Amino acid sequence: MATETQQPLTAKLTFWTMTAMVVGSMVGAGVFSLPRRFAQETGIAGALIAWTVAGAGMLMLAFVFQTLAVRKPHLDAGVYAYAKEGFGEYPGFFAAFGYWASACVGNVTYWVLIMSTVGAVWPALGEGDTFLALLLSTIGLWGFFFLIKQGIREATAINRIVTVAKLVPILVFVLIALFYLDLKVFADNFTGATYGSLFDQVRGTMLVTVFVFLGVEGASVYSRHAKRREDVGRATVLGFLSVFAVFASVTIVSYGILPIEQIAELRQPSMAGVLEAAVGTWGKVFVSIGLIVSVLGAYLAWTLMAAEVLYVAAKDDDMPRFLRGINAADVPVPALIMSTALAQVFLIVTLFSEDAFSFALDLTSALTLIPFLLAAAYAVKVALGHANVARGTRRELTIGVIATVYVVFLLFAAGLKYVLVSFIVYAPATILFALTRREQGRRVFSPAELALFIVSVAGAIVGIVALIAGWITI
Numbered sequence: 001m002a003t004e005t006q007q008p009l010t011a012k013l014t015f016w017t018m019t020a021m022v023v024g025s026m027v028g029a030g031v032f033s034l035p036r037r038f039a040q041e042t043g044i045a046g047a048l049i050a051w052t053v054a055g056a057g058m059l060m061l062a063f064v065f066q067t068l069a070v071r072k073p074h075l076d077a078g079v080y081a082y083a084k085e086g087f088g089e090y091p092g093f094f095a096a097f098g099y100w101a102s103a104c105v106g107n108v109t110y111w112v113l114i115m116s117t118v119g120a121v122w123p124a125l126g127e128g129d130t131f132l133a134l135l136l137s138t139i140g141l142w143g144f145f146f147l148i149k150q151g152i153r154e155a156t157a158i159n160r161i162v163t164v165a166k167l168v169p170i171l172v173f174v175l176i177a178l179f180y181l182d183l184k185v186f187a188d189n190f191t192g193a194t195y196g197s198l199f200d201q202v203r204g205t206m207l208v209t210v211f212v213f214l215g216v217e218g219a220s221v222y223s224r225h226a227k228r229r230e231d232v233g234r235a236t237v238l239g240f241l242s243v244f245a246v247f248a249s250v251t252i253v254s255y256g257i258l259p260i261e262q263i264a265e266l267r268q269p270s271m272a273g274v275l276e277a278a279v280g281t282w283g284k285v286f287v288s289i290g291l292i293v294s295v296l297g298a299y300l301a302w303t304l305m306a307a308e309v310l311y312v313a314a315k316d317d318d319m320p321r322f323l324r325g326i327n328a329a330d331v332p333v334p335a336l337i338m339s340t341a342l343a344q345v346f347l348i349v350t351l352f353s354e355d356a357f358s359f360a361l362d363l364t365s366a367l368t369l370i371p372f373l374l375a376a377a378y379a380v381k382v383a384l385g386h387a388n389v390a391r392g393t394r395r396e397l398t399i400g401v402i403a404t405v406y407v408v409f410l411l412f413a414a415g416l417k418y419v420l421v422s423f424i425v426y427a428p429a430t431i432l433f434a435l436t437r438r439e440q441g442r443r444v445f446s447p448a449e450l451a452l453f454i455v456s457v458a459g460a461i462v463g464i465v466a467l468i469a470g471w472i473t474i
Contacts, residue, residue, distance in 0.1 A: 012227040013227060014227050015227075015234060015235055016235075018235035018239075019235040019238050019239050019242075020239075021235075021239075021301055021304075022235055022236060022238075022239025022240070022243075023167075023239045023242055023243055026212065026213060026214065026239065026240075026243045027166060027167065027170070027243055027246070027294060027297075030109075030208070030211045030212035030214075030247075030361065031170060031212055031246070031247055031250055031271070031294075032113065032268075032269035032270070032271045032272070032287070032291045032294070032295075033113070033208075033268050033269055033270060033271075033357065033361070034208070034212065034247065034250050034251045034254070034270070034271070035250070035251065035254035035263050035266065035270040035271055035273075035274050036263060036264060036265075036266045036268060036270030036273075037205070037208045037270075037358075037361075038050075038205055038208065038251050038254075039254070039255075039260050039261075039263035039264040039266075039270075040204075040264045041201055041204035041205045041208075042198075042201035042202065042204065042205055043189050043190055043191050043201070043255070043260060044186070044189055044190045044191075044252060044255050045190055045191055045198065046198055046201035046202050046205065047205070047251050047252060047255070048252070049198065049202050050201075050202045050205040050206070050209060051209070051244075051247070051248040051251065053202065053206075053406075054205075054206070054209035054210075054213065055244050055248070056402075056406075057402070057403065057406030057407075057409075057410075058209075058213045058240065058244075058406075059237075059240060059241075059244075060376075060399050060402045060403035060406060061372060061375075061376060061403045061406070061407075062236050062237050062240040063237065063399045063403075064375060064376050064379040064399060064400060064403045065236050065375070066234070066236050066237055067379060067382075067396050067399065067400075068082055068375070068378070068379055068382065069236070071382055071396075072085065072382070079095060079096075079099045079309070079371045079372070079374075079375050080092060080095050080096035080099060080309050080312065080313055080318075080371070081312070081316075082095075082374065082375045082378040082379075083095030083096075083371060083374035083375060083378065084096075084316070084318065085378065086374065086377065086378030086381050086382075087374060087377070087378070088448075088449070089318060089449075090433065090445070090446075090448075090449040090452055090453075091374060091452070092313075092318060092374075093313070093318050093319075093429075093430075093432075093433045093436075094370060094371075094374075094426060094429075094452075094456075095370065095371040095374050095375070096309055096310070096313040096318060096319065096371075097426065097429040097432070098367050098368065098370045098371045098422075098425075098426060099309055099367075099368060099371040100306050100309045100310055100339065100342075101342065101367050101425055101426075101429070102214070102363075102364045102365075102367035102368040102371075103302045103303075103305055103306035103309070103339070103364075104306055104339055104342040104343045104346065105343075105346050105360055105363050105364045105367060106211070106214060106302055106360075106361075106364040107141075107299055107302055107303060107306075107339075107343045108343055108346045108347050108350060108360045109211075109357060109360040109361050109364065110295040110296075110299045110302075111128070111133075111137035111140060111141065111299075111347060112127075112128035112129065112133075112137070112347075112350060112356050112357045112360060113128060113268060113269060113291065113295060113357055114128070114137075114140075114291070114292055114295055114296075115127075115128035115130075115133035115136065115137060116128035116133075116267070116268050116269070116357065117268075117269055117272070117288045117291055117292065118288075119133070120267065120272075120284075120288070127267065127268065127356065127357070128350075128356055128357060129350055129351060129353065129356040130351075131351070134347060134348065134350075134351060137347055138344060138347065141340055141343055141344060141347065142340060144299060144300065144303060144340075145303075145336060145337070145340045147300075148300070148303055148304065148307075148331065148336060149327070149329075149331055149333060149336065150329060150331075166290060166293045166294030166297055167246070168290070169286060169287055169289070169290025169291075169293075169294075170246055170250065170290065170294070171246070172286070173250065173271060173274075173275055173287060173290075174246070174249045174250060174253055176275065176278060176279060176283070177253035177254060177256065177257055177274065177275070177278060178253055178256075180256075180257060180278040180279070181253060181256035181257065182256055182257065183256070185255070185256055185257065185258065185259060186255055186256035188259065188260075189255040189256075189259065189260045190255075203412075203413045204413075206409070206410055206413035206414070207361070207362045207365040207366065207410075207413065207414055207418070208361070208365075210365035210368065210369070210410055211361050211362070211364055211365045212247050213240070213243075213247075214364065214365070214368055250271065254270075254271070254274045257274050257277050257278050258274060258277050262277075268357055269287065269288070269291050271287050271291075272284040272287040272288050272291070275287050303336070303339060303340070306335075306339040307331070307332050307335040307336040307339050308332065308335075309335075310323050310332065310335035310338060310339065311323060311324065311326065311332030311335045314335070317436065317440060318433075318436060319432060319436055320432060320435045320436050320439065321436075321439055322334050323335050323338070346360065354473060362414075362418055363418060363421060363422070363425075365410075365414070365418075366414045366418035366419065366421070366422045367422050367425060369407055369410055369411050369414065370422070370426075372407050372410075373404065373407040373408065373411070376400055376403035376404040376406075376407055377400075377404050379396065379399065379400035379403065379404075380397060380400035380401055380404060382396070382400075383396040383397035383400055384397065419459070420459060420460075420462055420463030420466055421463055421467075423456055423459030423460040423462075423463050424460045424463045424464060424467075426456050426459075426460070427453075427456045427457045427459070427460035428460070430453055430456070
């Protein structure tokens with residue numbers, strides 16, 4: 001294994017490769033679960049509003065990453081680097097760890113959904129939450145570790161192929177659903193009145209939309225491999241716009257196939273159940289095969305990004321030195337091992353969850369919100385620092401403010417449960433921060449950092465007590 005002092009050949013990623021990585025990391029498990037997740041919360045009216053809010057908010061975040069890639073081209077691994085540059089080392093550490101942890105938990109949703117899909121014909125796998133499912137998922141988890149270890153260039157080439165392959169069944173689903181759309185069923189599903197106020201319905205969908213849009217920052221995270229830095233922002237925006245219409249379409253057309261109550265009870269992946277209702281068994285098989293291809297591609301992209309964040313943080317002296325190691329194929333192997341190991345831990349946790357897939361999905365979204373909030377707030381700070389520049393800076397400031405407000409709303413929508421569970425994950429991570437400071441012979445905390453640490457520990461204690469007492473459940 002190479003150390004940080006060696007200079008391996010770096011793969012330079014083109015605009016289209018980075019765009020494929022953005023699309024590949026967004027189009028994963030989430031899109032195949034959209035019909036049921038939305039039907040459990042809202043009708044068509046609420047879904048349209050939710051996608052409008054989420055689309056506008058996430059587009060602003062995409063513009064934030066585009067702007068920062070241009071304004072701060074020297075910052076690698078965007079989400080983490082922006083938090084550190086803007087607010088200091090400890091918040092930057094939290095952003096790096098939170099983003100990395102969310103990627104690892106997100107990878108767990110992929111294996112749960114694959115096992116749930118196969119479980120439709122092999123009952124021993126249940127809905128991805130049985131011991132056999134855990135065993136097979138573990139084999140897949142470490143199998144991918146050895147694949148990615150062979151090299152970044154090979155992994156991204158596979159991702160380009162898989163990105164194209166997995167879009168085909170999703171687009172076919174939308175076209176078939178449009179052809180079989182029942183206008184009466186569609187009209188009956190419009191209001192979702194039984195779910196409470198329209199605001200509550202929209203709020204209930206927010207974590208789902210966050211999850212499916214995770215990956216919008218993919219090109220930014222992998223910026224150190226870009227052939228041209230200006231391609232990072234353009235790939236981010238193009239990837240987002242390409243995927244947004246697909247996600248919204250999958251959700252809305254499903255309401256025209258089955259009554260909302262039936263969609264809400266479908267087994268995951270619910271897209272398969274919707275297409276089965278329209279065309280029969282072959283529709284379910286078709287979507288299930290597409291899901292497995294899609295999820296494996298997204299898993300590949302997310303594992304790459306997770307390892308990259310740890311590696312860059314270690315290079316910047318914000319993670320322990322052992323994470324700086326890379327091999328001759330430019331793969332940060334120690335960071336990759338840690339990413340795979342954390343996914344393994346959360347995979348085991350899903351055995352004790354009431355709804356393994358939904359829990360992992362929502363926790364992934366919640367863990368990402370702090371890193372996103374810090375990145376958006378940094379964009380505001382950068383724009384204010386260039387206040388003497390004309391119209392372009394005012395646009396950047398507006399985008400940053402809207403993105404920041406949107407993420408704050410997402411934290412509210414997530415609710416106390418996932419905020420507390422996030423603290424349980426965040427607080428112990430400070431051990432890595434302390435190890436890093438000790439390696440450098442530095443004081444572990446400044447006064448401000450100590451205050452932040454106390455808040456995170458207090459939140460973790462409250463979360464643990466709430467879990468033990470049954471006030472919140474996973």
